[in-house]
Amino acid sequence: MKISSLDKLTGFDWVLKLIGVGIECVGIAIIVAGAVITTVIFIRGLLRERGLGDCYQQYRSSFGKAVLLGLEFLVASDIVSTVAVGLNFQDLGMLGLLVLIRIVLSFALEVEINGHWPWKGSEMAGKLGSR
Numbered sequence: 001m002k003i004s005s006l007d008k009l010t011g012f013d014w015v016l017k018l019i020g021v022g023i024e025c026v027g028i029a030i031i032v033a034g035a036v037i038t039t040v041i042f043i044r045g046l047l048r049e050r051g052l053g054d055c056y057q058q059y060r061s062s063f064g065k066a067v068l069l070g071l072e073f074l075v076a077s078d079i080v081s082t083v084a085v086g087l088n089f090q091d092l093g094m095l096g097l098l099v100l101i102r103i104v105l106s107f108a109l110e111v112e113i114n115g116h117w118p119w120k121g122s123e124m125a126g127k128l129g130s131r
Contacts, residue, residue, distance in 0.1 A: 020081030027073030034066020064113040068106055075102050 038059055045055035075098075082095040110118045 016080055016083060020077050023073055023080060024077035027070045027077060030073060031067055031070035034063055034070065038063040038066065061113050064109045068109050068113075071102050071106050071109075075099055078102075 041062065042055050042059040045058070046052065078095055078098050082091055107118065
């Protein structure tokens with residue numbers, strides 16, 4: 001998004017658009033920080049000879065959680081930014097498509113991290129607790 005497009009907005013719309021950009025920056029920062037921090041922890045674990053398998057599983061889980069959190073902020077940004085402009089069916093369709101894509105990504109990451117569907121969480125916890 002170009003900053004010059006903010007020049008055409010006035011009043012409350014401009015504030016909403018600015019808030020949307022701010023939330024988007026937070027989401028991107030979370031993903032980038034998550035990548036850097038989890039990579040440093042992964043390399044440190046390898047240097048301490050914890051084993052590649054353990055380090056890799058922790059790396060995938062931690063990085064996936066950072067990406068999930070960043071995606072939540074990006075979805076919120078899309079919603080706020082879309083509300084800021086005059087809604088038409090094309091904008092609404094684009095928002096719906098973006099949210100749908102990010103929801104599918106979130107579900108895929110959730111399954112990758114936990115190894116089961118999100119709604120199976122309590123069932124899986126019961127199985128693990130009975131062992």
